Amino acid sequence: MKKAPRITDRYREARLEFTKMSLGRDWAKVVFSDEKKFNSDNPDGNKYYWRNLRKEPVVAISVGEVLCHGRHLNYVLQQDNASIHVSRATNEWLQRQNISLLP
Numbered sequence: 001m002k003k004a005p006r007i008t009d010r011y012r013e014a015r016l017e018f019t020k021m022s023l024g025r026d027w028a029k030v031v032f033s034d035e036k037k038f039n040s041d042n043p044d045g046n047k048y049y050w051r052n053l054r055k056e057p058v059v060a061i062s063v064g065e066v067l068c069h070g071r072h073l074n075y076v077l078q079q080d081n082a083s084i085h086v087s088r089a090t091n092e093w094l095q096r097q098n099i100s101l102l103p
Contacts, residue, residue: 021103030076031078075100
């Protein structure tokens with residue numbers, strides 16, 4: 001097994017603090033920036049898709065295309081702090097759209 005760098009005390013404490021803050025968070029309302037997009041309504045060539053009829057469908061949001069489907073828009077965006085995600089232009093756009101970021 002390949003050795004990984006040891007985590008510093010500073011990052012260990014930051015992770016613990018984040019975990020404590022996030023215990024009650026509704027993770028179904030967090031949009032992750034590294035999610036993959038696929039269509040189930042046939043444009044990608046799919047003819048069938050499976051869905052559990054006993055559960056409410058998952059709300060689909062594509063922030064990059066500014067498409068929002070669903071009734072509830074009180075979601076939080078998780079992003080990976082890549083330079084394009086933290087640029088001034090991106091942050092200004094997120095603020096204008098009233099999109100909250102995961103701390």
